[in-house]
Structure formats: structure tokens, C-alpha cells
Amino acid sequence: MLSSQFLMPELIVHWLAAALYLLSGIFFVHGLSSEKPKSLPTACRLALFGLLFHTVSLVLQWYARGHGPYLRLDESLSALAWGAMGMFLLFNHKAIWQKSFGVILAPCAFLLMLVRIFATSEPGSPPATFTGIWFIMHVISIIPAMGAFLIALSAAILYLLKKRGQGGFRSRLPSLEVLDACVYKYAGFAFILWGFMIIAGAFWAEQSWGRYWGWDTIETWSFITWLLLGLLLHLQRFFNWQGERAAWAMMACFVVSILTLFLLPLVLGSIHADYLIL
Amino acid sequence: MHPAAGHIETRVFCLSRSLLMNRLLRFLLSPKTVVSLMGAVAVASLIPSFVPQLAAKEPAFFSLWQAQSPWQYYLIDRLQLNRVYTSLWFVCLIILIACSLACSLYYQTKAALKSAGPSRKSGWAGVRGQALSCALPKATAALATNILQVMKKRGYSHNPEEDMDKAFVFRKNSLGRWGGVIFHLGLLCIILAGLYNAALQQRGLVVLSEGETFSGKGEEWLHTEQGLLAAPFALDFSARLGSFRPLYGSSGRLKAAESELVMVNKGGQSVTRSLAINRPVHFNGIKIFLSGKYGYAADFILNERGPNPVLARILLDAPAGRGETIFHELDFPTTDYHLAINFYPDLRQPSFLPSFPGADLSISENGAPPHYGRLPLGYTVQLSHGDTLTLRRVSYWSGLIFVNSHGLPLLSLGFGLIIIGAFLLYAVPCKVVSLRVSEEENDQRLFVNGSSKRYPALFFQELQEIANELEKVLTADAIQPVSHA
Numbered sequence: 001m002l003s004s005q006f007l008m009p010e011l012i013v014h015w016l017a018a019a020l021y022l023l024s025g026i027f028f029v030h031g032l033s034s035e036k037p038k039s040l041p042t043a044c045r046l047a048l049f050g051l052l053f054h055t056v057s058l059v060l061q062w063y064a065r066g067h068g069p070y071l072r073l074d075e076s077l078s079a080l081a082w083g084a085m086g087m088f089l090l091f092n093h094k095a096i097w098q099k100s101f102g103v104i105l106a107p108c109a110f111l112l113m114l115v116r117i118f119a120t121s122e123p124g125s126p127p128a129t130f131t132g133i134w135f136i137m138h139v140i141s142i143i144p145a146m147g148a149f150l151i152a153l154s155a156a157i158l159y160l161l162k163k164r165g166q167g168g169f170r171s172r173l174p175s176l177e178v179l180d181a182c183v184y185k186y187a188g189f190a191f192i193l194w195g196f197m198i199i200a201g202a203f204w205a206e207q208s209w210g211r212y213w214g215w216d217t218i219e220t221w222s223f224i225t226w227l228l229l230g231l232l233l234h235l236q237r238f239f240n241w242q243g244e245r246a247a248w249a250m251m252a253c254f255v256v257s258i259l260t261l262f263l264l265p266l267v268l269g270s271i272h273a274d275y276l277i278l
Numbered sequence: 279m280h281p282a283a284g285h286i287e288t289r290v291f292c293l294s295r296s297l298l299m300n301r302l303l304r305f306l307l308s309p310k311t312v313v314s315l316m317g318a319v320a321v322a323s324l325i326p327s328f329v330p331q332l333a334a335k336e337p338a339f340f341s342l343w344q345a346q347s348p349w350q351y352y353l354i355d356r357l358q359l360n361r362v363y364t365s366l367w368f369v370c371l372i373i374l375i376a377c378s379l380a381c382s383l384y385y386q387t388k389a390a391l392k393s394a395g396p397s398r399k400s401g402w403a404g405v406r407g408q409a410l411s412c413a414l415p416k417a418t419a420a421l422a423t424n425i426l427q428v429m430k431k432r433g434y435s436h437n438p439e440e441d442m443d444k445a446f447v448f449r450k451n452s453l454g455r456w457g458g459v460i461f462h463l464g465l466l467c468i469i470l471a472g473l474y475n476a477a478l479q480q481r482g483l484v485v486l487s488e489g490e491t492f493s494g495k496g497e498e499w500l501h502t503e504q505g506l507l508a509a510p511f512a513l514d515f516s517a518r519l520g521s522f523r524p525l526y527g528s529s530g531r532l533k534a535a536e537s538e539l540v541m542v543n544k545g546g547q548s549v550t551r552s553l554a555i556n557r558p559v560h561f562n563g564i565k566i567f568l569s570g571k572y573g574y575a576a577d578f579i580l581n582e583r584g585p586n587p588v589l590a591r592i593l594l595d596a597p598a599g600r601g602e603t604i605f606h607e608l609d610f611p612t613t614d615y616h617l618a619i620n621f622y623p624d625l626r627q628p629s630f631l632p633s634f635p636g637a638d639l640s641i642s643e644n645g646a647p648p649h650y651g652r653l654p655l656g657y658t659v660q661l662s663h664g665d666t667l668t669l670r671r672v673s674y675w676s677g678l679i680f681v682n683s684h685g686l687p688l689l690s691l692g693f694g695l696i697i698i699g700a701f702l703l704y705a706v707p708c709k710v711v712s713l714r715v716s717e718e719e720n721d722q723r724l725f726v727n728g729s730s731k732r733y734p735a736l737f738f739q740e741l742q743e744i745a746n747e748l749e750k751v752l753t754a755d756a757i758q759p760v761s762h763a
Contacts, residue, residue, distance in 0.1 A: 220326065224324060231313060
């Protein structure tokens with residue numbers, strides 16, 4: 001540990017950010033369920049403050065532990081929450097109707113940060129191969145990739161909710177066509193970023209072991225996830241897989257991505273399992 | 279035979295050949311084929327998660343499997359499911375994908391080139407998005423300037439050559455139309471480089487202790503992999519491992535490792551290079567990596583009744599953490615002794631002895647009760663019949679990977695193209711907006727229309743915003759008279 005005195009402030013800021021996400025989630029729900037128009041902008045502002053605190057927490061954590069947010073499960077999940085909220089707020093300022101995605105994203109981010117409660121072990125030092133610019137690019141690109149995945153998932157869930165009835169909060173959601181386009185758009189973003197993650201990983205593997213591709217479990221499943229995303233985008237474009245089918249397919253892709261990142265390395269064994277320590 | 283028959287036959291043959299080619303082309307370009315091929319690769323990649331692969335397990339595992347379920351093993355072996363990525367059907371699948379990609383690229387390039395020209399030529403038949411209209415004031419000189427300003431602010435550029443009758447045509451992200459071509463070209467590059475590399479690559483792993491020399495010849499490799507068309511891997515130089523230096527983190531885990539490698543080529547010239555994990559060295563076209571696998575090489579000498587002492591070098595894997603012990607069992611070579619060793623890389627940890635390595639030993643001979651004892655480095659223990667065992671030397675060993683790869687520049691180019699292409703496809707899609715002024719009696723209206731290859735619903739919202747903005751700007755009050763400069 002480089003500067004362990006930063007761990008306590010980091011913890012405080014972490015929980016402050018989590019609380020702000022929770023509060024923001026409550027405001028998002030209130031904004032959609034009631035007709036008070038001020039709730040959604042307030043929720044966005046709270047989420048933005050949450051993101052600022054979250055950023056500070058991640059920076060402190062990086063400084064205190066001497067490594068980025070990728071070595072333990074709670075660190076990885078916290079980084080994913082940051083990616084999702086960051087992407088949401090980044091695109092939110094341009095398109096006002098995207099605010100409704102916060103109803104799913106903010107509680108999601110809170111839950112991802114909550115995993116910190118279960119983190120008991122002392123943070124370890126990274127393995128010797130966890131160095132180099134490609135490694136950093138590899139682990140950092142997964143953060144916005146999962147952010148895009150989560151936004152696409154939110155759009156898919158909201159689409160399915162809106163499809164199942166009108167009135168109430170559903171009337172305040174964007175139109176079905178817009179939600180469907182968002183599923184496609186963010187699936188496309190996830191496709192780019194996930195692809196970048198795979199490619200950066202390939203360069204890193206070449207630097208470390210002299211091969212771009214070794215068909216390791218995670219490598220293979222990452223490739224499968226990327227292929228599935230590509231398949232989904234092709235189906236949406238050429239086979240008119242829009243609406244409900246596309247929403248379900250997006251959810252399936254998300255499940256595969258979660259399996260790839262968090263479950264399969266533990267079950268099937270992988271050199272990537274180093275970030276799954278809690 | 280009629281003299282014309284041969285000519286007719288040739289023509290029929292040519293016709294059927296071109297029909298066949300057309301069919302093949304249609305098959306390769308069909309979206310159904312593309313989706314099926316993608317699905318097939320995904321399924322093929324899934325198989326190794328459930329069927330053990332020859333490259334990943336010991337041969338003994340497969341012998342046992344074959345003995346236990348011969349029919350199951352026979353079927354899996356015949357279908358090459360135990361070596362998916364080197365199987366014939368997987369290679370055929372990849373070649374089929376490459377062909378489909380190449381055909382698709384040809385047509386995509388043609389389409390992208392066509393869409394680059396004036397819209398008048400390509401036509402507006404495929405326009406997507408609904409036409410929106412807003413009322414205009416009477417024609418003013420400022421109309422065009424104000425429209426241009428609004429569109430410029432939204433990132434659209436105007437090319438007068440593309441304008442149609444009474445319609446302005448604006449484009450945004452013109453480069454975006456090349457996204458598909460660039461992305462698929464990148465994929466094709468990667469596939470071709472992968473196939474080329476898979477055919478010619480040579481890769482070998484060797485384990486060396488400090489001071490040990492590797493001749494680069496076949497029999498000394500611990501493990502080699504080579505492409506289908508590659509010769510057995512042999513180096514034209516020798517390599518000697520110098521000192522190996524592991525560096526531990528605060529948690530006792532290996533943080534970095536560095537070593538000197540002395541390479542001597544055929545002419546006898548030697549070159550010393552420092553290599554580390556993630557920092558390979560290049561020599562004579564070969565890339566050399568420190569594998570990250572390392573440990574301790576313990577040299578034991580057994581002085582038996584015979585004239586010659588027996589030397590045994592035991593390679594012990596590094597423990598998970600610094601200071602932890604390593605357990606190892608072996609039958610001492612050419613003798614009846616059986617050794618169970620608890621090796622201490624640093625004796626300070628469990629004992630009061632000075633800081634050098636040592637081992638706790640349990641030695642038995644032909645099932646006799648074992649002797650127990652501690653053997654620090656350089657010390658000797660007495661065994662039965664006057665035999666002695668000495669721990670003579672402890673050094674580090676490290677795995678070294680030698681790689682002779684091909685097609686890497688093409689692979690890197692493919693990676694780059696994929697990222698650029700995907701970005702152009704999904705992040706900056708090409709959009710075209712046409713603004714048409716219609717004059718019917720006294721009512722002058724501006725029609726906003728457009729097309730975008732991606733996200734039509736979101737593009738329609740953008741069109742609405744453009745229409746609203748134009749309406750706001752083009753109202754009589756907002757228009758400032760400008761002179762035609």
C-alpha cells in the first residue's frame with residue numbers, strides 16, 4: 001500500500017457517492033411516476049454530484065492502493081458503475097429524453113457500489129503481467145463498454161415496460177421508436193468499446209506472452225459476446241429485428257457479458273480471474 | 279458431330295459457369311449467410327468451454343477418456359471437437375467468412391463511392407424519415423444565408439453541387455459512409471493475418487536455470503507449437519540465462535521479474551540483453567519473452583557406494599507468496615531413494631538459521647522407515663550404508679518463450695481498421711438533410727427531409743429540432759436583411 005491514510009477518506013467519499021446515486025434513483029422514480037417535471041433535472045443533478053464524488057473516490061483508491069480499479073471485484077464493479085453513470089450523464093445533456101434511463105441506471109450504480117460491504121480481504125498487489133499501456137487500455141475500455149451495455153439494457157427494459165401498457169409512468173417514457181433506436185445505438189457503442197477492449201487485450205497478450213490470442217476462457221467468451229453483439233446489430237439492420245425481439249436479444253447479450261466477466265472465469269478457470277477476488 | 283456443336287457446348291458451359299458464379303456470389307453476400315456464419319463461429323467458439331481440448335490438457339487425460347468411453351472419444355475425435363481451432367472444418371468456416379467478407383467489401387466500396395457523388399445521380403428514392411414543414415415568410419434575400427447558418431451550427435456542410443431543384447442538400451459525417459468498408463476490411467485483414475500466422479508460426483517454451491545454456495535445437499524444447507506449413511522450430515543461436523531477479527510487492531506476490539539473456543549466434547558473437555515480463559527482446563527475427571513461470575532449481579548430490587556421485591536438479595515452482603515453503607516429492611534418479619522435500623527459499627522464515635535456502639527432508643529407501651533432517655544450502659546429511667546427500671546449489675529457473683511470428687503488421691492494421699470502422703459506423707453515421715422550398719399560391723413552405731443509415735427514430739427527432747430551429751430563425755422578425763456579396 002502506498003498511502004494507506006487515504007483509504008478512510010476514500011471509503012467515506014465512496015459511500016457518499018453511493019448515497020447520492022440512491023437519492024438520485026429515488027428522484028428518477030418520483031419524476032417518472034408523478035407529473036412533477038422538476039424531479040428529473042434534480043435527479044440528474046444528484047447523479048452528477050454522485051459521479052463527482054465517485055470520481056474522487058476512484059482517484060483516492062488508485063493512489064492509496066497503488067493500482068487501478070481492476071484488481072478486486074468491488075473495485076471492478078465500482079468502476080463499471082462509474083462508467084455507466086458517466087456515459088449516461090455525458091449523453092444526457094444532449095438528449096433530454098434520455099433522462100428516463102436514470103430510473104434503472106442510478107439504482108444499478110448504487111447496487112454495484114454496495115458490493116463494497118462484502119469486501120473483506122486486504123487489497124493485494126497486481127500480478128507481474130498487469131503492466132504496460134495496453135493493459136491499462138484493456139482494463140479501462142471495459143468501463144465505458146459496460147456503461148454502454150447498461151444504457152442499452154435500460155433502453156431495452158424501458159421498451160418492454162412501455163410496450164406492456166400505456167398510461168401512468170409509461171406515458172412519460174420516450175416513444176417506442178426512440179427506445180428501440182437507443183437499444184441499437186448503445187449496442188453499437190458497446191460493440192465498438194468491447195471490440196477495443198478485446199483488441200487492447202490482444203496487444204497486451206502479445207507483449208506479455210508473445211501471442212495475440214490464446215483462446216483462454218475469457219478471451220473466447222469475450223469474442224462470443226462481441227460476435228453476439230455484432231449478430232444483434234446485423235439482425236436489427238438486415239432482418240428488421242426491432243422492438244421487442246431486439247430488446248430481448250439485447251438483454252441476452254448483457255447476460256452473456258456478465259457471465260463472461262464475472263462467472264465463467266470462476267467456473268472454467270482463466271488467467272483473467274485475478275479481478276474476481278472479493 | 280456438327281461443327282457448331284462444340285461452340286454451343288462452350289457457350290452453355292460458360293453460361294452455366296456464370297450462373298454458378300452468380301449463385302455463389304448471391305450466397306456469399308446474402309445477409310442470411312453472414313448471420314449464419316457469425317452464429318457458426320460463436321457456436322464453434324463455445325465448444326472448447328465444454329469439450330476438453332488437446333492443447334489444454336495432458337495426453338494422459340485423453341488416454342483415460344478413450345479407455346473409459348471409447349465411442350464418445352471416437353466421435354469427438356473424428357469430428358475434431360477436441361481441437362476446434364485447428365480443425366479442418368473451423369479453418370473452412372474461416373475461409374468461407376473471408377470469401378464472404380471480400381465479396382461484401384467489393385460491393386460496399388462500390389456503394390460508398392456511389393453515395394459520394396451528387397445526390398442527383400444516386401437519387402432520393404431511399405430517403406428515410408418523414409418530411410417536416412414549416413411556414414416561411416415571403417422570400418427574402420436572407421433566407422439562404424440564415425438556413426446555411428442554422429445547418430452549419432448543427433454540423434451540416436453544404437455542397438452546392440449536390441443541390442437539386444429548389445432544394446438545398448446538407449451532409450454531416452460524410453466519412454461515416456466508409457465505416458462499413460473500413461470495418462469489414464479490418465476484419466478481412468485480421469482473418470488473413472491469422473491464417474498466415476497459423477500456417478507459419480513457430481513457438482517454443484524452454485525452462486532454463488541461471489547459468490544454463492539452451493542450444494536452440496529441437497530436443498531441448500519443453501514444448502513447441504508450429505503452423506501447418508512451418509518447419510520444426512530450431513534457433514540459429516544459443517541462449518544462456520543470466521541472473522534472474524524477482525521483485526515482490528507488499529503482499530508478497532511477484533510484482534516484476536527481470537533477467538539477463540546472453541545470445542550467441544553462429545559466428546560466435548554474443549549479445550547480452552535484459553528482458554522482463556512484458557518487455558520481450560528481439561534477436562535474429564525471434565521474439566523472446568520471459569514467461570512469468572519461475573521457481574527454484576535445487577541441485578542435490580548423492581554420494582553412493584559407487585565411484586560416481588549422482589547429481590539431481592529439482593525444479594521447484596515458485597510459491598504463491600514470498601517466504602512460503604514448497605513441497606516436492608521424487609524418486610532420486612538411478613537410486614532407490616525416495617525424497618519428500620519441504621523447500622524453504624529463505625530459512626529465516628521458519629528457523630533461527632542464517633538467511634540462506636534449505637530443505638526439510640524425509641528420505642526413505644525401499645519402503646524402509648524414513649530419515650528426517652534439515653539440509654541447509656552447502657550442508658551434507660548422512661544416509662544409510664554410508665551414503666551422503668548434499669544440497670549443493672540453489673538458483674532460479676525461468677520459463678522462456680521463443681516466438682517466430684508472421685503477418686503481425688497486417689494484424690495490427692486490421693485491429694486499427696476495425697476500431698476506426700466501428701467508430702464511423704456507430705458513432706458518426708453519415709446523415710443527409712434536404713431543405714426544399716415550395717411555393718403554392720401565397721403560401722411558401724420549407725420542407726425538411728433527410729436520410730440516415732443509422733438510428734432513424736433519433737434522426738427524425740433531429741429533423742424535428744432542425745425544422746423548429748429553422749422556423750424560429752426564419753420568421754419575419756428574425757431575418758436580418760443581408761446583401762448578396
